[in-house]
Amino acid sequence: MTGDIERYLAVAAGLFAIGAIGFLTRRNLILLFLSVELMMHGVGLTFVTFSRMHFTLEGQAMTVFSLTVAACEAGLALALILALFHISRSLDVELWSDLREPDLSIPISPSDLDPVTPPEEQEFPKLTPAGRAPVFPRKPVVIKTSGSMSRKV
């Protein structure tokens, strides 16, 4: 009942769905783009699976081009994220919802506006200083060469 092709397609569909959940729910700009990349992984896996099913290389060539577009998209998206961050000093995507209809309310529920509990302090290990600080010569070392020439190192 279950074929070898089918289950790879199922995994690809699962990757796409998980990426879609991340894109719809997360509010961090960086995580939005990571979710989009996860969806592109699902699409690429589908292309490769169909390429194996038909025994041609066309699907793999298509995935190479989608890889190129993903690289371009990542560079541009990160430049855009940095530009937006310089304007608003925050990575929240809710600050950039100007294009929605004006009569819609803020798309988060009021219970989400409660203050955030800060994370507990983490204990980081500290290294005890060992040995003595190295002493470097502060003056250039003059090396005598043959003859009267001398050069500084």
Place this chain on the structure above:
Amino acid sequence: MTLFTLALVAIGIWLQIPRSRNWPRWIGMTAVILGGIGQFLCLRIPESPLVNELLFWLFGGGALFFGVLMVTGRKPVYCALWFAMATLSTCCLFLQQSAPYLAAATIIVYAGAIVVTFVFVIMLAQQAGATAYDQRSRQPGLAVVAAFVLLGAILTVLNQSSSKLIAVTPPPASAPSSDVAAAEEADAPAESDKPAVEVANSLSHPRPGESLGTLHGTGRSLFGDYLYAVELAGTLLLIASVGAIVIAPRRGQGT
């Protein structure tokens, strides 16, 4: 059975998505793992060798598991690392599907370039401590329902059409079929006047006796059938790099 395990995974993801009053993490994770195991039991092939089954379980399940961890994580740096792990698992799935060039390129581009750039941006732009937009999410119930209705529809269609999803057996090396003959004639310039059968993208088919996805075959396909597209992709990369430099915020004078 399939839909039941899907619902279990959906509930698990919904429980883990960050919100104002968080459920304990292990409840959602247990639901996701149990549902995933049930889902993969539905996808089992009894007659295939054990190694294939193990590799598929390891990497397919790993890709989905790390994807769930990435989507529900609360710290962006950890999310980037889980994304790198999901990428590696997907690349291993590419390798199993006889696409070694694509697997290597994906590892280099994604895990080597994109994830590192993301981590750089996180270090440049992340605020210290917990931020409100990482601890809250928009409409988690609606998003989970929408995504899993889509996934259930896709899996149902796959289940019903599994009789048609059968891999084509490669043509034997001794008896070239019409596709292969056309591919050979396209290679030979002397006989290219009247090819016997016109096949679209004839260079993208592996030669008789050649396995799928060799470097030779991939290069022949990319620089034969898709030569103009490769040049366009290079131009696109150039334009994107220029655009990124233009868009990126520049510092003041003198620094």
